[in-house]
Amino acid sequence: MEVDDPRQGQGHDQGLGGIKTKKSTITTTTTTQHIRSHSSHPQQEAPLYVPKVSLNPSTSLPLLACRLMPQPKCSEVTRNTPRPRNIETYALDVQEVLVMEDLLNVLMGHEGVYINYSDSYNPRLELDRLKGPDYRTARGLDPSFKDFTRACIKIASTYVSLSAFVDKMTRDRRGLVNGALAASIRKLLKEYVKLAQGLEYSLRFESGLTLHKFHLKLMTIGGILHETHELAKDILREDEVRFHNATLEPSNDLDALLAKFRENSVEIDTRGYGISLNGSSMCRGGITLKVIAERLNAHSGDPTANQLLTRLLNDASKPYLQMLSRWIYQGVILDPYGEFCIQENGDLATGNEGAYDEYWEQRYSVRKDELPLLLSQSNLLEKVLLAGKYLNIVRECGGGDTSKDAAVNWESIQDPALVPSIASASDESNRALLSLLLSSHNLFDRLASLKHYFFLDRADYYINFQDIAWTELARPASQSSVTKLQYLLDLCLRQPGSITSTDQYKDDVVASLAPTTVWDYLLQIVCATDPNESGWESDSRKMSMDDMPVSCAFQLDFKVPFPLSLVISRRALIRYQILFRHLAELKNLERLLSIVWLEMAKSRHWRYPTSDERLHKWKAFSNILRIKMVEFVKQLLYHCTAEVIEPNWKRLQEKFKSASNVDELIADHITFLDTCLKECMLTNEKLIRVQQKIFGYIRFFVNTIQARSHFLEIVDPSHLSDFERSRLQPVYDRNGATIPNDTLVERMNRLVKTTDTNFSHSCKVFKDALEFFAATESTSLLALSARLS
Numbered sequence: 192m193e194v195d196d197p198r199q200g201q202g203h204d205q206g207l208g209g210i211k212t213k214k215s216t217i218t219t220t221t222t223t224q225h226i227r228s229h230s231s232h233p234q235q236e237a238p239l240y241v242p243k244v245s246l247n248p249s250t251s252l253p254l255l256a257c258r259l260m261p262q263p264k265c266s267e268v269t270r271n272t273p274r275p276r277n278i279e280t281y282a283l284d285v286q287e288v289l290v291m292e293d294l295l296n297v298l299m300g301h302e303g304v305y306i307n308y309s310d311s312y313n314p315r316l317e318l319d320r321l322k323g324p325d326y327r328t329a330r331g332l333d334p335s336f337k338d339f340t341r342a343c344i345k346i347a348s349t350y351v352s353l354s355a356f357v358d359k360m361t362r363d364r365r366g367l368v369n370g371a372l373a374a375s376i377r378k379l380l381k382e383y384v385k386l387a388q389g390l391e392y393s394l395r396f397e398s399g400l401t402l403h404k405f406h407l408k409l410m411t412i413g414g415i416l417h418e419t420h421e422l423a424k425d426i427l428r429e430d431e432v433r434f435h436n437a438t439l440e441p442s443n444d445l446d447a448l449l450a451k452f453r454e455n456s457v458e459i460d461t462r463g464y465g466i467s468l469n470g471s472s473m474c475r476g477g478i479t480l481k482v483i484a485e486r487l488n489a490h491s492g493d494p495t496a497n498q499l500l501t502r503l504l505n506d507a508s509k510p511y512l513q514m515l516s517r518w519i520y521q522g523v524i525l526d527p528y529g530e531f532c533i534q535e536n537g538d539l540a541t542g543n544e545g546a547y548d549e550y551w552e553q554r555y556s557v558r559k560d561e562l563p564l565l566l567s568q569s570n571l572l573e574k575v576l577l578a579g580k581y582l583n584i585v586r587e588c589g590g591g592d593t594s595k596d597a598a599v600n601w602e603s604i605q606d607p608a609l610v611p612s613i614a615s616a617s618d619e620s621n622r623a624l625l626s627l628l629l630s631s632h633n634l635f636d637r638l639a640s641l642k643h644y645f646f647l648d649r650a651d652y653y654i655n656f657q658d659i660a661w662t663e664l665a666r667p668a669s670q671s672s673v674t675k676l677q678y679l680l681d682l683c684l685r686q687p688g689s690i691t692s693t694d695q696y697k698d699d700v701v702a703s704l705a706p707t708t709v710w711d712y713l714l715q716i717v718c719a720t721d722p723n724e725s726g727w728e729s730d731s732r733k734m735s736m737d738d739m740p741v742s743c744a745f746q747l748d749f750k751v752p753f754p755l756s757l758v759i760s761r762r763a764l765i766r767y768q769i770l771f772r773h774l775a776e777l778k779n780l781e782r783l784l785s786i787v788w789l790e791m792a793k794s795r796h797w798r799y800p801t802s803d804e805r806l807h808k809w810k811a812f813s814n815i816l817r818i819k820m821v822e823f824v825k826q827l828l829y830h831c832t833a834e835v836i837e838p839n840w841k842r843l844q845e846k847f848k849s850a851s852n853v854d855e856l857i858a859d860h861i862t863f864l865d866t867c868l869k870e871c872m873l874t875n876e877k878l879i880r881v882q883q884k885i886f887g888y889i890r891f892f893v894n895t896i897q898a899r900s901h902f903l904e905i906v907d908p909s910h911l912s913d914f915e916r917s918r919l920q921p922v923y924d925r926n927g928a929t930i931p932n933d934t935l936v937e938r939m940n941r942l943v944k945t946t947d948t949n950f951s952h953s954c955k956v957f958k959d960a961l962e963f964f965a966a967t968e969s970t971s972l973l974a975l976s977a978r979l980s
Contacts (some may be wrong), residue, residue, distance in 0.1 A: 247925030260312040265302045275304050279331025286333055287402050291394055294343050297326060298387045300351040305329035306344065310889040320355035321427065323348035323420075329799075341407040346413035350383055366475035366528040367510035368979070372483075375506035376419055385410050420495045422503065430474035437472035456826065476530020477563040478605045480508060484564040487605070501603070506601040511563070515604075519575060519616035532562050533576060551753060555580050571610060574617040581620035581853065585627050588754050621852030624754065628853065632755050636849065638860075640696040641759065644747060644837050645771040649690040655683040657782055664742040664779070668704055671741045677702040699750040708743045708774040719874045722882065729800045742779045746772050758857055767863035770836075773873060777828045780886060783893045784821045790897070805936050807965045809943060813896060816947045820889050824977070829886050830975040835870040839863055853890040870971045875964060881957045888950045895942050956980065 245307040304307055326344045348728070353376055354704035359365070360373035390408060395399045474482065483504045490496040506615025514531045517523045524535050536554055557576055566572050602607050612897040628634045643649045647716055657664070660679040663671060683689065684697045691697055705712065746768050751759045773905040791797040791814060801807050850856045865874075958979050 228410065261320070264308050264314065266307070271920070277331055278305050283333055287336060290336055290340055291400070291402060291405055291836055292382060294340070295387065295391050295394065297344060297347045298350065300324070300347065300354065305332070307560035313735050317355060321352055323352035325641060325851055336402055339402045342406055346409050347418060349416045352420055353380060353423060359663060364528060365473070366530040368476050368479050368507050368530055369512050372376060372447065372479060372503060375503050379415060379419060386412055414495060418499050421499065421899065422483065422486055425486060426474050426479060429478060429482055433474060434472050441859065442475040456530055475528065476511065477561045477566065480504070480511060480563040484605050504605065505603045510606055512601050519578040519613060522579040522586065528560065530574070532558055532566055533579065534558055544946065546776060551584065565605050565609065571613060574613050578613065578620045581624045584754050585623045588627060591632065610780045618852055621854055624853045625850065625856065628754065628758065634755060635759060637755055637759065638698060639747060640694055641767060642840060643691065643694065644700055645767040646832070647774050647778070651780060652683045652689055652691045655686060655689065656680055659683065664740065664745065666741050666746040668739045668741050670703065673704055675700060676745065701750060703746055703748050703750040704744045705746050708739060709769060709776060713769065713873055713879050716877065717874065717879065743776070745775065757853065760858055763860060763864060766868060769873060770867055770871065774828070774831060774872060776886065777824055780889050781821070781828065783890070784817055784824065787817055787893055787896050803936070805940065809936065809940050813943050816892065816943060816950070820892065820950065823885070826975065826978050831871045834971060834974060835867055839866050870969055877960055878964070881953055885953045885957065886952065888946055892946050896944065898941055925934070
């Protein structure tokens, strides 16, 4: 007699997924009929449990499979159903068949008659499903079957966990990479289901299937599912870490939180938490690919795991490779879930022309914490960024559309063929941008103009500027007007007959004032150990704006339009400014010494002999010291211009002619400037400090001569008329007492001799340092050292 099982959907006659087929109802094996004849039947008919399909209340999940509510536990729906017969009362062969029939249900994630969920497992909780169900077997099962049963249950638990993982990864906002990975895992689960169907067929329609054979047939797919499950746990672990790091800490400052919402730096996660948008709050995109690649590298010695992980990595990489291909070949980002390594900041405003360079710097950025393993290499990532960025620059700056069809010929994100493809795409976009810079924007002419203005190879404009602006240059920097300096500079640049008057880029030259001297600025760069600290802050000799003359603070700037600013960038212009300020300082010192010479040549007190022997020696000694200083300045200026800048400029021109892409052009340009700075002795702390002292002694000498020349009239008034003698004023000390002539001469001699001693000592230290660094760093310093000797 056939009695309806109160556990319909869970009993022995149930097929896969709780579906009873007509064939399996009519045709059964002799063993199954024998088991049913010994089954205990209830005395009264129990109420039937009718399975129902219900949907998850949340409607934001896109897939129907993810929206189905799991079936309840048997313990919740069959409380009034009589308990089945104890399994230990059956013979061993009957126990084996009963266990295998239960295992068919367990393999599909359901419960059997003698194998049920543990009390702690709740199928409605996603966390429990992700961990996998914990089953318990009926007491009395023969010990010979327990080990095989536990092994099969472990495989079934892995299947349930992977099914929940697939559902989780296919939800909205999980990204295309996780979706592709879930699709690949779903294929493995389908193979598992096919195997379970084969086991059911063998159990019902074939003889000879034992629990041992049942387990053997599951071992291969079980190993595959186990390795996949370990990968899923790694991804979930990374997902939890990122969610924890991105979750905002509790705060009572509501205004600050609202401000972050207005700045679009915070969003509400589906779990109800505030999530920072500065980094990904979940494992997706490149992070998922990195987890798979790292596990693949760790299991490279296991052929089975290697083959499985390679397959999963290949499938998961396809969406990412499509995004990568469209970016490097077309400069287009199709990233609906924000999982690609490059992100576009489309909300930026271009602003004025001066801010266009900054706009392009910020328009495309790298998600550094979401990179695949291969793209974690900085040089390769830089090529990926520039490949698409340069294509967009060429397209938007009038160079036409140089993109080509994107073709994905790579197997995975770890494919070695990806590296040469990225390099080739980067080179092509580089060449397109290089052609645009050279043909449409006259890069070489712009660089030649920079050389004229900043390196003073056409120095007539600066000499004219010194002539008409010397009064302004002698003022303290805090009292000067940049507008007036710009006006005077424009007069010099546009003066008819001047070499610069025909330059088409003279309108781009801008005058400005630096807050410190060039020496303090160089020491700030060279001596700073922390990027947030300045090396000169503790230097007591740093000049303030009140003490520093305009001639020490004056510098040039240059307006460079985009895309030329890619080559002539701000960091390159800073190097140009340092070199200009150094050369301008030498020109200013040369002019100061020339003014002293003019005073010596014009003043009768310097030209005519004196009866005071001490005064005569002082004048001769001062003139000799001036000549030594002039010689030093001229030798240093000749070294910087003729021996450093000009040869390096010619080498740069040769490199520019053979440059094949913009990256080489930028690197050669920066190398040229760095070489000039190094050979001009502006990168070595010791040489900088010695030059700073020598230049300070020269300025002190000039100020001393100009301030004390009238002492000659007081000490020796023999060349003055009676009227001029009557107007002479004596020199007083701090106490108001008149200083005798002998004391004045003694002080004048002491000042000049002290200056000469300090200058000569510093020159000797400078020459010794030149010889040392010429032997260890740059041989270009040998010629200067020999001339100074």
